[in-house]
Amino acid sequence: MSYVLSGIAISICAGIGAAAAWIIVSSIGWDGVSGAVATTVVGMVLATLLFAGGVVLGKALGVFK
Secondary structure (H helix, E strand, O other): OHHHHHHHHHHHHHHHHHHHEEEEHHHOOOOOHHHHHHHHHHHHHHHHHHHHHHHHHHHHOOOOO
């Protein structure tokens, strides 16, 4: 996979992770600094899992070498 496509994939996963984290943390009712820290941590974990899952899926389907 090229660096450009990796960058695009990382940006997409980061956006999805951030949006999901914001929904999760705001539904719990956390706000302020603790909510921001929780949103950051949850968003990074979700984005990493999405990207890693996409790479594994792409290799399993033969899209990536």
